[in-house]
Each structure stands twice: as structure tokens, then as C-alpha cells.
Amino acid sequence: MLELAPNEALSEKELSLKLGISRTPVREALIKLADEGLVDIFPQRGTYVSPIRVAEVLEAQFIREALEIAVVRRVAQDADAAFAARLDEQLRLQKQAADARNLDDFIALDDQFHHAFSDIASLPRSWKVIQSVKSQLDRVRYLSLPQPGHIEQLYMQHSDIAAAMQANDSDLAARHMKTHLREVFRSIDKLVKQHPSLFGEKAGGPANRPAR
Known part of the structure; x- marks a missing residue:
């Protein structure tokens, strides 16, 4: 928790390599985190750690x-x-x-x-x-x-x-x-x-x- 700074960019590719899994479960996890307000996903722009609102x-x-x-x-x-x-x-x-x-x-x-x-x-x-x-x-x-x-x-x-x-x-x-x-x-x-x-x-x- 809070190891990643707000507004820090997240890469599906880098996360999948780091975790040793395919990009599909990483993408699904990011979508779930977005639903919880922990990441912001911007189409064509990227995925970022959400600020605390x-x-x-x-x-x-x-x-x-x-x-x-x-x-x-x-x-x-x-x-x-x-x-x-x-x-x-x-x-x-x-x-x-x-x-x-x-x-x-x-x-x-x-x-x-x-x-x-x-x-x-x-x-x-x-x-x-x-x-x-x-x-x-x-x-x-x-x-x-x-x-x-x-x-x-x-x-x-x-x-x-x-x-x-x-x-x-x-x-x-x-x-x-x-x-x-x-x-x-x-x-x-x-x-x-x-x-x-x-x-x-x-x-x-x-x-x-x-x-x-």
C-alpha cells in the first residue's frame, strides 16, 4: 500500500514481466483496481496510480x-x-x-x-x-x-x-x-x-x- 506514488504510470508489460504472468490477468487486475478507485485508466493515454480523493x-x-x-x-x-x-x-x-x-x-x-x-x-x-x-x-x-x-x-x-x-x-x-x-x-x-x-x-x- 502506497509503495507506488499517485499519478505514477503503470505498464501492463512491465507488471507482467515483474510478476511472471501474462498480460491478461494484469489487465483484469488493473480494471478491478480502477473500479476500487486505486488506478485511473485513460484510453490511448495510459494507466496511472490514482491520487487519494x-x-x-x-x-x-x-x-x-x-x-x-x-x-x-x-x-x-x-x-x-x-x-x-x-x-x-x-x-x-x-x-x-x-x-x-x-x-x-x-x-x-x-x-x-x-x-x-x-x-x-x-x-x-x-x-x-x-x-x-x-x-x-x-x-x-x-x-x-x-x-x-x-x-x-x-x-x-x-x-x-x-x-x-x-x-x-x-x-x-x-x-x-x-x-x-x-x-x-x-x-x-x-x-x-x-x-x-x-x-x-x-x-x-x-x-x-x-x-x-
Whole structure:
């Protein structure tokens, strides 16, 4: 993630040689990435890594928030000791990754933590929808995670969500999840200032966010 710079040209031929596969699966993969907003394909001009478009990040956050809060409310009502233990184990592993500054492991564990709610609620399509829209969100996550104190803050927010779930308090769990998911707003503000070249002109800007 973010190993290729926004607006960097992508060559089907070079990618196929690098990966050791034919150009057909490379072309199909690029089309899929274009659908996810990660590459821009311009006929007769070429294929390029897409900039991070803030409007798309905010739309993805809107969809994710609506779904995850609804899922969390449902799960919190009936969360049992087995699910509480599952969340505790997730938090233990997250703490290890945070202390070791292993950002890739923390990102993977973050996804597992959020997936656990849809999984226990038997709502697999909800998680698939979230995954389908969060590519741009993930780019922001990877950029913001190394910032001082950020990984620790996310861990504490996860802990708050888990505690509310274990208390079967659906309103509190929903409030903590909302606060957690809207952390992307603060991240966007900082990143646009620190790395303006990563963001596209069609972004619309951080000001176009929903009210908190």
C-alpha cells in the first residue's frame, strides 16, 4: 500500500514481466483496481496510480459507519462471554503489535477486530460491502498510522468498544464505534497539509465532511 506514488504510470508489460504472468490477468487486475478507485485508466493515454480523493474517502467512511454501527448495536445486545474472550485476545495481539511498532500486523489485526462483529452477527455481506468501499480509507490508514501516538489511540478506542460490548451496552458501543470510525477526519486534515501531492484535485477537501 502506497509503495507506488499517485499519478505514477503503470505498464501492463512491465507488471507482467515483474510478476511472471501474462498480460491478461494484469489487465483484469488493473480494471478491478480502477473500479476500487486505486488506478485511473485513460484510453490511448495510459494507466496511472490514482491520487487519494478526499470525497471518495468520506463517502466510504459514510457507508462504513452506517453499516458498522448497525452491526455493533445488534451484536452488543447479545454479546456473550465467548465473544468477549475473542475481543480480549484481539486486543492482546494488537497491544503486542503496537508495542513492537509492527504497523502491518496492527493493520491486519484492526481488520480482524472489525470483521469479528459482522462474523458473530452472521452478516458476511455487510463486511463484504465494507471491504468493497474501504480501499481509499486503507490508504489513509497506512499513511496516518506512523504518526506519533496514533496507533496507541486506535488501540484505546478498540478497548472502549470492547468494554461496551462486554457490558451489553449497545448505545455506548455505537458511540465508541462512531468516534473511532470518524478518526479518519482528523487524519485527513493532517495528511492533506503534510502530503498535498498525494491528494487529487477532485478531492473536494476535508471541509466537505458530515457534522460530528
